[in-house]
Amino acid sequence: MCGGVIVQFCVVTYPGSNCDRDCYYVIGEVLAEPVRYLRHWAEHVPRGTSCVVLPGGFSYGDYLRPGAIAARMPVTGAIEDFAAGGGLVLGICNGFQILCEAGLLPGSLIVNDHLAFSCLPVHVRVEGDPSPFTHSLKQGEVLRMPIAHRDGNYRPPSDGAQPQVALRYCSPAGELGEDYNPNGSQYSTAAITNERGNVMGMMPHPERCAESILGGEDGMRVLQSAVDWWKEVGSYGI
Amino acid sequence: MGSEPRMASWEEAGLTAKEYDEICEQLRRPPNALELGMYGLMWSEHCSYKSSLLHLEQLPTEGERVLQGPGENAGIIDLGDGLAAAFRIESHNHPSAVEPVQGAATGVGGILRDILAVGARPIALLDSLRFGNLHDSRVEHLFSGVVSGISQYGNSVGVPTVGGEVYFDDAYADNPLVNVMCVGIMSTEQLTRGTAVGPGNPVYIVGAPTGRDGIHGASLLASRQLGDGDGDMRPAVQVGDPFREKLLIEGCLEMLQSDAVIGLNDLGAAGLTSAASETAARGGTGMDIDIRAVPRRESDMTPYEIMLSESQERMLVIGRRGCEEEIEETFRRWELDAACIGKVTNDEVLSIRDGERILAHIPVQSLTSGAPRYDRPTRPPSDCAAREAGAEEIPIPHDAGDALLQMLSHPNLCSRRSIYRQYDHMVGIDTVLTPGADAAVLRIKGTERGLALVTDGNGMLCRLDPERGAAQTVAESYRNICAVGGEPLAVTNCLNFADPEHPEVMHAFQQVVQGMARACRELNTPVTGGNVSFYNQTLDRGIAPTPVIGMVGSVDDVSRCPGRGFQRPGDAVLMAGQINTAKLAASQYLNIMHGLQEGPVPEVDYDAERRAGELCRRAIMEDAVHSATDISDGGLMIAVSECGAASDEGLGCRLDLTDSRRPDELLFGEGGPRYLLTVPEDQIDTLVCLARETQCPVERIGTVGGSEVQVHVNGELILRASVPSLCRARGEGLT
Numbered sequence: 001m002c003g004g005v006i007v008q009f010c011v012v013t014y015p016g017s018n019c020d021r022d023c024y025y026v027i028g029e030v031l032a033e034p035v036r037y038l039r040h041w042a043e044h045v046p047r048g049t050s051c052v053v054l055p056g057g058f059s060y061g062d063y064l065r066p067g068a069i070a071a072r073m074p075v076t077g078a079i080e081d082f083a084a085g086g087g088l089v090l091g092i093c094n095g096f097q098i099l100c101e102a103g104l105l106p107g108s109l110i111v112n113d114h115l116a117f118s119c120l121p122v123h124v125r126v127e128g129d130p131s132p133f134t135h136s137l138k139q140g141e142v143l144r145m146p147i148a149h150r151d152g153n154y155r156p157p158s159d160g161a162q163p164q165v166a167l168r169y170c171s172p173a174g175e176l177g178e179d180y181n182p183n184g185s186q187y188s189t190a191a192i193t194n195e196r197g198n199v200m201g202m203m204p205h206p207e208r209c210a211e212s213i214l215g216g217e218d219g220m221r222v223l224q225s226a227v228d229w230w231k232e233v234g235s236y237g238i
Numbered sequence: 239m240g241s242e243p244r245m246a247s248w249e250e251a252g253l254t255a256k257e258y259d260e261i262c263e264q265l266r267r268p269p270n271a272l273e274l275g276m277y278g279l280m281w282s283e284h285c286s287y288k289s290s291l292l293h294l295e296q297l298p299t300e301g302e303r304v305l306q307g308p309g310e311n312a313g314i315i316d317l318g319d320g321l322a323a324a325f326r327i328e329s330h331n332h333p334s335a336v337e338p339v340q341g342a343a344t345g346v347g348g349i350l351r352d353i354l355a356v357g358a359r360p361i362a363l364l365d366s367l368r369f370g371n372l373h374d375s376r377v378e379h380l381f382s383g384v385v386s387g388i389s390q391y392g393n394s395v396g397v398p399t400v401g402g403e404v405y406f407d408d409a410y411a412d413n414p415l416v417n418v419m420c421v422g423i424m425s426t427e428q429l430t431r432g433t434a435v436g437p438g439n440p441v442y443i444v445g446a447p448t449g450r451d452g453i454h455g456a457s458l459l460a461s462r463q464l465g466d467g468d469g470d471m472r473p474a475v476q477v478g479d480p481f482r483e484k485l486l487i488e489g490c491l492e493m494l495q496s497d498a499v500i501g502l503n504d505l506g507a508a509g510l511t512s513a514a515s516e517t518a519a520r521g522g523t524g525m526d527i528d529i530r531a532v533p534r535r536e537s538d539m540t541p542y543e544i545m546l547s548e549s550q551e552r553m554l555v556i557g558r559r560g561c562e563e564e565i566e567e568t569f570r571r572w573e574l575d576a577a578c579i580g581k582v583t584n585d586e587v588l589s590i591r592d593g594e595r596i597l598a599h600i601p602v603q604s605l606t607s608g609a610p611r612y613d614r615p616t617r618p619p620s621d622c623a624a625r626e627a628g629a630e631e632i633p634i635p636h637d638a639g640d641a642l643l644q645m646l647s648h649p650n651l652c653s654r655r656s657i658y659r660q661y662d663h664m665v666g667i668d669t670v671l672t673p674g675a676d677a678a679v680l681r682i683k684g685t686e687r688g689l690a691l692v693t694d695g696n697g698m699l700c701r702l703d704p705e706r707g708a709a710q711t712v713a714e715s716y717r718n719i720c721a722v723g724g725e726p727l728a729v730t731n732c733l734n735f736a737d738p739e740h741p742e743v744m745h746a747f748q749q750v751v752q753g754m755a756r757a758c759r760e761l762n763t764p765v766t767g768g769n770v771s772f773y774n775q776t777l778d779r780g781i782a783p784t785p786v787i788g789m790v791g792s793v794d795d796v797s798r799c800p801g802r803g804f805q806r807p808g809d810a811v812l813m814a815g816q817i818n819t820a821k822l823a824a825s826q827y828l829n830i831m832h833g834l835q836e837g838p839v840p841e842v843d844y845d846a847e848r849r850a851g852e853l854c855r856r857a858i859m860e861d862a863v864h865s866a867t868d869i870s871d872g873g874l875m876i877a878v879s880e881c882g883a884a885s886d887e888g889l890g891c892r893l894d895l896t897d898s899r900r901p902d903e904l905l906f907g908e909g910g911p912r913y914l915l916t917v918p919e920d921q922i923d924t925l926v927c928l929a930r931e932t933q934c935p936v937e938r939i940g941t942v943g944g945s946e947v948q949v950h951v952n953g954e955l956i957l958r959a960s961v962p963s964l965c966r967a968r969g970e971g972l973t
Contacts, residue, residue: 015481015485016485018395061394061479116389119393119660119663213797
């Protein structure tokens with residue numbers, strides 16, 4: 001029933017992005033969907049795009065604040081229009097920071113509570129109502145994915161609004177708790193979506209665990225969700 | 239000619255009176271101040287290798303896999319299928335001693351650009367670090383600063399830090415060592431040389447504007463002892479900008495897709511002076527540079543400062559005439575300034591102008607290879623005899639389990655996780671075996687193959703016996719590569735020593751090179767390049783001779799790389815190699831438990847080494863093993879503990895040994911090639927066959943299972959520890 005639907009991805013390269021090539025590789029070679037790069041000066045997301053990925057890295061060296069400068073580049077405005085039209089937007093790590101800085105997602109990401117960079121595998125639990133990025137996952141399901149950041153401590157907006165949490169840090173068995181929260185994020189938040197669900201930001205790196213040779217394939221399930229959702233639902237209009 | 243009064247004497251340039259006379263002779267006139275400063279850099283120990291070159295000629299540099307040996311920005315080896323790996327190691331010891339964060343960060347930046355200069359994409363970093371005792375707050379400051387500098391720069395620039403080593407010893411209290419290795423991958427067609435050819439071709443400086451940082455870095459900081467006033471040397475340390483480096487990497491790699499670029503060179507030690515003269519020397523050409531065209535941070539910089547600056551994140555690009563627009567446009571897209579600062583000439587002279595005014599005019603060869611070669615006097619150390627003392631007097635430990643926990647929690651043997659979790663070791667999505675493994679393994683996308691990478695050093699062994707110590711260092715790297723299933727291919731080295739003008743230091747240097755040369759020849763791992771760092775000495779305290787080896791191996795099928803963690807209960811624990819030769823002499827057990835750094839260093843048995851390496855590698859590639867590790871520092875029990883700690887299920891094992899030696903020697907003795915393999919029952923026959931074919935002894939010593947490590951000797955239980963207690967102890971060493 002989904003035959004013929006093309007899920008076109010775009011991976012954004014800001015100056016200083018360093019997971020753009022990784023995302024491109026995983027989408028093109030592992031997920032096997034069409035993918036192209038989008039540069040920071042682009043004023044439009046190409047027609048026919050289903051999902052834009054903002055990759056991890058250190059856009060503009062994280063100078064000023066992580067994501068702050070990238071959020072003011074032309075392509076970010078283009079992504080805003082694209083999201084408003086129902087397109088899927090996934091921000092990973094620095095991409096999540098950029099989405100918060102751009103106001104596409106609520107809240108902000110501040111320095112980890114232990115003040116150091118952390119690169120290690122963590123467990124996350126699928127939360128809330130299904131969004132396109134959790135479409136093929138079960139609520140409460142536990143995934144294992146690596147993180148690699150210094151600024152991943154999520155703080156919700158000060159107006160008291162509660163963000164829609166999509167993933168929370170947890171134990172391998174799915175329990176929440178300080179011991180399993182790698183950066184001090186409020187409510188162990190690892191990923192959130194906007195209200196409509198078509199924009200998600202996540203600190204863990206799905207592209208780093210999309211192949212068994214690298215120690216796990218749980219990241220594929222998030223990316224595959226977006227593809228499945230688009231084929232089953234999204235292409236018919238949100 | 240213009241002259242600047244800032245530096246008048248040869249002494250201030252870091253040269254000797256005799257060297258000054260030699261310069262006058264080669265120039266047939268006295269140099270002016272700018273020229274003298276340029277000579278001071280290029281003839282410094284750091285740039286000219288004047289004390290080491292005579293000895294380094296002994297090293298084997300050729301082999302069927304070697305595409306490019308020493309003398310270029312990086313060594314390159316052929317991986318087959320049109321692929322090549324570029325790699326090199328370099329020291330940033332002195333800058334890190336003065337300013338640890340920036341010193342280490344710019345060490346990473348510099349070696350990345352060396353790899354970039356040969357046209358390769360940097361894919362991995364490894365760091366070999368040495369510090370004094372962590373109880374000293376100054377050492378703690380240096381240690382945390384260096385780790386944070388590596389983390390800040392490497393993470394941001396997006397090249398994974400996949401391995402390395404760290405070691406603590408009082409010998410490094412005043413002089414920490416920070417050696418950084420970078421590995422890049424490229425198609426063989428893309429090989430770029432740091433060469434300026436084609437008179438009339440434009441010369442660009444690309445990247446950061448030139449500032450006043452790092453002036454005299456190579457001549458006065460890296461080529462002299464550290465002393466009390468070194469806080470004043472802080473301006474000679476550069477400040478890194480990893481963001482600009484990332485742009486430089488992407489910009490240069492994109493540029494190399496077209497043929498608009500002829501040569502690339504890093505502006506590292508000795509800055510523009512070195513990059514310009516080295517590229518011209520390699521091309522047999524000259525270069526004409528107008529310093530007015532050099533973008534600078536401050537408008538009132540003098541020609542002297544511009545030529546000597548070691549500002550980071552700059553590359554020299556030799557373009558093809560007619561492609562100027564393409565070059566400038568490509569770099570502009572990466573938000574980089576590309577300024578045309580001159581052109582290649584055919585007169586073999588480096589000519590520096592300020593507009594029309596000629597400021598310096600030096601024959602290129604005089605700068606790059608005119609420096610004198612020194613055959614410095616050597617003398618064996620006077621206290622050599624004392625080191626022959628044995629270990630027989632040492633009391634046997636009451637509780638072997640306690641001794642094990644104490645060893646595991648020592649900073650030199652404990653888990654390095656608290657360090658490497660600060661490094662992004664996964665970016666690039668190639669890291670199959672992450673830090674903590676015997677060697678890092680990176681896959682090569684689109685193939686089944688991969689690279690195995692490791693750095694090793696052992697100052698303690700080299701102080702006890704420089705020649706054997708150096709050979710053991712090469713052998714240890716060899717074992718680490720074999721333990722992950724790799725075939726060792728080639729090495730790069732970083733030779734860290736104290737003052738070469740001291741005959742005992744020079745003796746050790748000569749012995750180390752000799753030992754390394756023999757080992758590299760025997761093990762068929764040619765040396766493709768490296769770095770010498772002398773003057774790691776403060777007042778009369780010098781470091782232990784510390785050659786660091788960076789080895790690259792090839793892995794045929796990365797999906798077979800097992801890692802060291804115990805996998806399945808019931809698997810047989812096998813030991814392969816020189817099973818019964820380990821000794822307490824020169825071991826970490828003596829060092830840690832008894833404060834003794836003594837005993838004869840064993841000679842490497844190259845036949846045994848090759849056989850054991852082949853057995854381990856083949857067992858892995860034939861998928862016969864579930865885990866593999868090399869038994870090295872701390873001996874059998876440290877290796878076993880690491881296998882338990884690395885086990886996902888927290889599996890332990892039971893060892894049954896039959897042996898009449900002292901238990902501490904059995905448990906903690908070191909020496910010879912020894913691999914610990916775990917093998918499912920149905921594969922034991924495969925190992926027996928392999929043992930016969932490779933003529934390498936293999937013995938079953940136990941069985942995987944339970945959540946404890948138990949050791950029975952001659953039927954008697956002598957050691958028992960739970961895997962969680964081993965993990966805890968390993969986690970305590972660096973907190």
